[in-house]
Amino acid sequence: MRLLTKVVEGVMSGIISDPAFNNMYTATKGDNTMQATVTAVYEVGCLVGAIFALIAGELLGRRRMVMIGASVMIIGVIIQVTAMPHSIPLLQFIFGRVITGIGNGMNTSTIPTYQAECSKTSNRGLLICIEGGTIAIGTLISYWIDFGAHFGPPDLVWRFPIAFQVVFGVFIIWGMAILPESPRYLIAHDKIKEGQTVLAALAGCEIDDHHVEVEKQLVIDSIRAETRSGGERTRFRDLLTGGPSQHFRRMIVGASSQFFQQISGCNAVIYYLPVLLEQSIGQSHNFALLIGGINMICYAIFGTFSWFFVEKIGRRKLFLGGSYGQCAAMIIVFGCLIPGDAQSAKGAVFGLFLYMCFFGATWLPLPWLYPAELSPIKTRLRPTRFLHAVTGRSTSP
Numbered sequence: 257m258r259l260l261t262k263v264v265e266g267v268m269s270g271i272i273s274d275p276a277f278n279n280m281y282t283a284t285k286g287d288n289t290m291q292a293t294v295t296a297v298y299e300v301g302c303l304v305g306a307i308f309a310l311i312a313g314e315l316l317g318r319r320r321m322v323m324i325g326a327s328v329m330i331i332g333v334i335i336q337v338t339a340m341p342h343s344i345p346l347l348q349f350i351f352g353r354v355i356t357g358i359g360n361g362m363n364t365s366t367i368p369t370y371q372a373e374c375s376k377t378s379n380r381g382l383l384i385c386i387e388g389g390t391i392a393i394g395t396l397i398s399y400w401i402d403f404g405a406h407f408g409p410p411d412l413v414w415r416f417p418i419a420f421q422v423v424f425g426v427f428i429i430w431g432m433a434i435l436p437e438s439p440r441y442l443i444a445h446d447k448i449k450e451g452q453t454v455l456a457a458l459a460g461c462e463i464d465d466h467h468v469e470v471e472k473q474l475v476i477d478s479i480r481a482e483t484r485s486g487g488e489r490t491r492f493r494d495l496l497t498g499g500p501s502q503h504f505r506r507m508i509v510g511a512s513s514q515f516f517q518q519i520s521g522c523n524a525v526i527y528y529l530p531v532l533l534e535q536s537i538g539q540s541h542n543f544a545l546l547i548g549g550i551n552m553i554c555y556a557i558f559g560t561f562s563w564f565f566v567e568k569i570g571r572r573k574l575f576l577g578g579s580y581g582q583c584a585a586m587i588i589v590f591g592c593l594i595p596g597d598a599q600s601a602k603g604a605v606f607g608l609f610l611y612m613c614f615f616g617a618t619w620l621p622l623p624w625l626y627p628a629e630l631s632p633i634k635t636r637l638r639p640t641r642f643l644h645a646v647t648g649r650s651t652s653p
Contacts, residue, residue, distance in 0.1 A: 305357060314441075373439065392558075436454040538598045
């Protein structure tokens with residue numbers, strides 16, 4: 257599921273500056289502002305979709321929300337790839353980008369919740385880190401699809417990478433169609449028997465097994481902890497309270513981790529590395545795509561670092577180590593771009609490689625894990641959705 261998220265986000269990196277794309281959408285040719293606009297409108301759609309999931313998530317359920325989100329993404333992709341010359345193609349393409357973003361925002365806000373509710377407490381942190389690693393793998397796939405399609409006919413250069421997203425969308429719909437609903441969601445909506453059946457299937461034992469009974473009771477107890485006196489569910493304004501619970505402070509600390517993940521520049525590097533190589537270093541488009549693809553290989557490899565060390569090193573040390581490393585990398589990039597000549601600018605490429613390695617190993621997965629661990633059971637679900645809806649879409653390239 258996360259593969260689709262990053263394939264969608266990363267695919268524009270290779271085609272936004274491609275001559276075939278610029279010849280089709282002439283307003284983007286040589287216009288960095290228009291290129292940034294075409295890229296960034298996707299994030300606007302993501303914000304809309306995430307807010308929709310925040311409001312309607314409990315009504316539709318996890319499975320249905322993800323399936324609808326994937327379907328909306330496919331519709332957006334179709335709108336983009338069917339744009340034709342002499343028919344306001346850029347407006348149609350931008351509209352399709354927004355629609356695709358809405359579907360992706362719905363999925364981005366729902367999938368982590370679904371995963372957490374279907375996983376065991378003992379391996380939840382590892383699974384979230386693996387999810388973060390697949391983000392890097394999705395970006396890797398998108399870069400190399402762009403690189404391969406670049407050598408085809410002009411229409412294939414940009415239509416195929418975008419159209420290929422449909423494959424992942426269909427896979428998500430098919431996968432969610434055969435997967436069960438979240439046991440927590442079922443039990444919270446008085447479908448206790450169905451929830452217990454799902455818990456038994458996830459544990460690989462009979463429905464009347466003692467382990468399943470214990471898990472069911474834990475879910476029921478956590479749902480009760482979320483309710484206020486009189487059976488009323490926890491409200492959003494409860495997150496603004498201080499005192500001994502410190503709900504507001506916990507939410508802000510969690511939100512800041514995702515905010516700084518986005519604002520640190522990761523999306524800018526992912527989207528615009530080929531552009532930097534072409535404009536600042538004077539490399540050919542082919543070479544820029546190749547270097548970008550190699551950079552994403554490093555990114556994906558280091559994205560698996562947390563799988564093995566997040567429990568050994570701890571969250572705080574990984575956050576600090578990643579921050580120091582990314583800071584050093586950006587200083588290298590800044591220093592190498594000051595002279596303004598192509599030879600010095602090559603050092604900036606090393607800095608960007610170093611940045612993505614540190615980011616993939618630390619700040620990529622941790623902001624998805626840390627906020628959930630800060631919030632108590634009573635208010636965990638709402639701030640988690642809030643973080644995914646707002647801070648996850650806080651920065652556009």
